[in-house]
Amino acid sequence: MKYREILIIMNNKPGVLSKISGLFQKRGINIETITAGESYPADLVRMTVCGNWDEYTVHQIMAQAEKLFDVRFVKEFDDKNSVDRELALIKLKADDSRRAEIMQITTIYRGNIVDVGRESLIIELTGGKEKIAGFLNYVETFGILEVARTGVTSMTRGSEL
Numbered sequence: 557m558k559y560r561e562i563l564i565i566m567n568n569k570p571g572v573l574s575k576i577s578g579l580f581q582k583r584g585i586n587i588e589t590i591t592a593g594e595s596y597p598a599d600l601v602r603m604t605v606c607g608n609w610d611e612y613t614v615h616q617i618m619a620q621a622e623k624l625f626d627v628r629f630v631k632e633f634d635d636k637n638s639v640d641r642e643l644a645l646i647k648l649k650a651d652d653s654r655r656a657e658i659m660q661i662t663t664i665y666r667g668n669i670v671d672v673g674r675e676s677l678i679i680e681l682t683g684g685k686e687k688i689a690g691f692l693n694y695v696e697t698f699g700i701l702e703v704a705r706t707g708v709t710s711m712t713r714g715s716e717l
Contacts, residue, residue, distance in 0.1 A: 557608045557610050560606065560614055560632060561640060561708060563604055564576060565595065566628055568594060568599050579617065583616065585613060588606050588607040589705075589707030590707055591708065602709075606707065618632065637712055637713050637714070638713060640710040640711075642682070642688055642705060642707060642708050644688045644704065644706070645704045645705075646695070646700065647679075647700070648678075648695055658695065658698060661691075661695060665683075665687065665690075667681040668680045688705070
C-alpha cells in the first residue's frame with residue numbers, strides 16, 4: 557500500500573459528495589483526507605481524496621466513481637507531475653518568554669501568525685504534508701493546544717487536467 561491521491565470532478569449538485577463518500581464506506585475503504593469545493597466553472601465541484609491504498613483498491617474506487625451520473629472526470633495524481641498542498645491552523649501556548657522564538661520558527665517555515673492571544677498564538681501554515689508534519693514536530697515542545705488541517709488538495713502540472 558502507498559499514499560495515493562485521486563481527483564474527482566463532478567457536477568455541483570446536492571448529494572453528490574455523499575454519493576462519493578458512500579462508495580468508500582460501502583467497501584470499507586478508509587479515507588485519510590478529503591477536500592472538496594467549487595471549481596471552475598462554478599457548476600463543477602473538485603474533490604481530492606487521499607489514502608493509503610493498493611493498486612486494486614484505487615482501480616475499484618475509480619471504476620465505481622466513473623459510473624456515477626454526476627461524475628465528469630476521475631484520475632489518480634502522479635507524484636512527479638502534480639503539486640499538492642494542505643493548510644493547517646495551529647494554536648500554540650505562547651507566553652512572553654517563548655513568543656519571539658515561536659515567531660522566528662514560523663518565519664523559517666514561511667507561516668503566518670493570524671491571531672495573538674495573551675497565552676497563545678494561531679499560526680497558518682501551507683505546504684506539503686511533510687512540511688506541516690515537520691513544523692508540528694518542531695513546535696510540539698511549546699505545547700500544541702489545537703490543530704485544524706484542511707486535507708490535501710492537488711493539481712496536475714502543465715496544461716493538462
